[in-house]
Amino acid sequence: MSHADPQLGAGGIGAGSSPPFPRVDVRFSHPGRVYEAGEWVTVEYLIDGLAAERPRAFERSALWYTEGKGEEDLGIHSFERFATSETIDPMVPEGTFAFQLPTSPLSYEGVIVKIRWCIRLRIFFESGRDHVSEHVFTVGRVPPSRFP
């Protein structure tokens, strides 16, 4: 079973059956999570509620995606996967990682389409289920469009 919940606020949208899904808390290095293109982003994360289940893999990535009515687009900017206990243990339940942003695309809050950057953390459990959390941040300062 896969549990994918976009976390667009500072907290997390976790739902769950039994056992409960973990809560993922993320802290960004800049106030308001606003960055300039080309800038370095540092992220600290803390995963709470893992006691009941052991992860068999952990992924952390930075990506952008479009959100709107039509076909969606997505670009993976950085991706790391940890799939052995030796590599997972130092990364879970807490860790820090950093990456440098590209020059584009910039975040955009349009009416028909939006471009969003986010941090995605994904935990695969030994039971077969997995949990995804996404944490949005802003790249650039493109003004939002308004509904006509």
Place this chain on the structure above:
Amino acid sequence: MHHAQKTIRRNPFATRYVASARLTPRDADGVILDLAALVVRLGANGGSGAIVGAHGTGKSTLMSHLADAVAAGHRPVWRTRMSNRGDTIAVIDSIRSAPRDALVCIDSWELLGPAGRIVARWLAGRFGVGLLVTAHRETGIPTLFRCRGSRHLLGALVSQLPGHDEWFGTTIVPDDLDAADVKAGGDMRRAFDLLYDRFEQARSSEVS
């Protein structure tokens, strides 16, 4: 390190949230479908079935979830989608290369064309492969389920969208669903499109 961030305007009617795999398959009354029962019925139909209904009534959603349920039962599942007639060869190849007893899912069966449909059915019989197809009308393959859009279904689907309790009753109200349902004429995809715009419009008013 900082927690605070500006508010992100998530539109719950964006493709990201209303894509087939995200929604729970339901009937016209908004009741969640019993996938296990449908899998049993598929077997009783000889391993093949058609999901029939007008555009935007949940055929692809049901196919996606039903395919997952069949795969969970360890029956091989091949998934294909007809976007245009040019995909015919790829779909035929899928049927030919699928293992015996596999289920080949073909979304938009009509796009295969008359000749393509005959060849697909003949090959499926020849290689012992089941077909699960979506179509707008009867296909000759036993109908597994008839999808139909309704105001009840729209309400049920909307109730499962992210953050529902935060925006329903304020940014989107029941009258908006009524209007979208009437204008879309039972096409849930069209209704989601209309509600996407309504959401943007309402949010814009809230901000100003």
